[in-house]
Amino acid sequence: MLSKTVVLWDLNTCPVPADIEPGRVRQRIESALVDYIGEPRVFTFYALGNLEYISDGLLKEISSSGILLRHAPFGGNSVRNLLKDWKWPNLPPDELLLISGTPSWYHNFGMKSTIIRAHPDHLPPLDLLPPGASNILVWEELLQGGNSALHEISSHTDYEGPPAICTVCSIDFESCVELIHHLKTEEHMAEVLEWVPNDENGNPLYFCQLCNYPGYDQYNMFIHYHSVEHEHKVEKNNLLNDTFRYASEEASTPITLPVVESGFKRTTFTKTVVLWDLDTCPVPADIEPGRVRQRIESALREYLGETRQFSFYALGNLEHISDDLLKEMSSSGFLLRHATSGGSDVGQMMADWGMCYQHLPPAELMLISGDPWWYMDPRLKYMESVILCAHPKDLPPSGKHVCLGNTWVWEELLEGDDSVLHEISSHTDYVGPPAVCRVCNIDIESCVELINHLKTDEEHIAKVSRKGAY
Secondary structure, three states: OEEEEEEEEEOOOOOOOOOOOOOHHHHHHHHHHHHHOOOOEEEEEEEOOHHHEEEEEEEHHHHHHOEEEEEEEOHHHHHHHHHHHHHHHOOOOOOOEEEEEOOHHHOOOOOOOEEEEOOOOOOOOOOOOOOEEEEEEEEEHHOOOOHHHOOOOOOHHHHHOOEEEOOOOOOOOOOOHHHHHHHHOOOHHHHHHHHEEEEEOOOEEEEOOOOOOOOHHHHHHHHHOOOOHOOOOOHHHHOHHHHOOOEEEOOEEEOOOOOOOOOOOOOOEEEEEEEEEEOOOOOOOOHHHHHHHHHHHHHHHHHOOOOOOEEEEEEOOHHHHOOOHHHHHHHOOOOOOOOOHHHHHHHHHHHHHHHOOOOOOOOOEEEEEHHHHHOOHHHHHHOOOEEEEEOOOOOOOOEEEOOOOEEEEEHOOOOHHHHOOOOOOOOOOOOOOOEEOOOOEEEEEHHHHHHHHHOOOOOHHHHHHHOOOO
């Protein structure tokens, strides 16, 4: 019996490089795997993602090479569901190749397979890797090599089923052309409206008014805002704001924007919001946790000026943070958010806090994180704010991100003599709970109550158990 290899390819985060023929992608992947693993093998190839914004020609070329198309815009959940559907009638594959830059693709899916990962060059792996990840490849390098050295595409497959599926509508299609047509129909859009999250008024939480497009989540709105269709409409309506365009500059040469006095003021104070990622930017060993806010605020005052309103948030998986550390941070004025979904939580916080809607935007938004997804929320592009960044020394911002007004190294930001630190400002523009558990969507009135909730609340523990390890 031939060994099995299943390949799942995320079209949204790992697009076809410009110098590669789309119809040759399968052959190049298969050749690389045969050289690495050995032959012969049974291969099954899937291309997943939000296919609404993949060109018709590209989808046709991919499909014609024997790759099965799945319109599956829900990230790791889509992967989990596909593998669940696949493995019931089949034995698990010997190897599972996951090609994606999305961290949620790499949770433990409960399959006894050798996991191989291929990531885009600008999104190297974070710590979140599935058990058994035996090899990590770079997507662009995986496709390199001369055509003369490529193996013939294998005729062996272990899958019998439709060439294309829309997982949103749960419809099988007999051809790529049928799927393309379906994604453009009113029936599909009506089903999308049933899936997308709504705000408290029943309207889509993620929505592009320019294109009349409801988004499934923050990342899919990122895809939409970078689609050809959307950018054409932006250009046509002269809405592109060059100051906050997306760029791909290296972190060592960031675009430095001038410090501006915001025209959006409701008081005599200019607003600055700070979001701190506790998972990737922990408190250095030589810094008192209770002084972190004071050190950040002092550095920002030196850079921005004295008269400001500050709102400080500390986000991350707080179950991994000591009780004493949480108490010290909370006592210094940090609002705690148990939030385990990375950049998605940043986008959701902006929606909840009202940066784009109920509240006028802050003059500055400071993002302290080593997670690249923190810098990719599409709403950042349209906020009337200067985006500031502090990153850990070993994780500078990379890839496609919002232009940054200034960047600091996290460890260096906290340095300095205690005697020259400013007093903590008493001005804030936020009224709300000191703590929130975003897993349970519960507001909590104190740090101590949050700690108890994370450790003893049966409903919270059950939700964590159902979702698996963070």
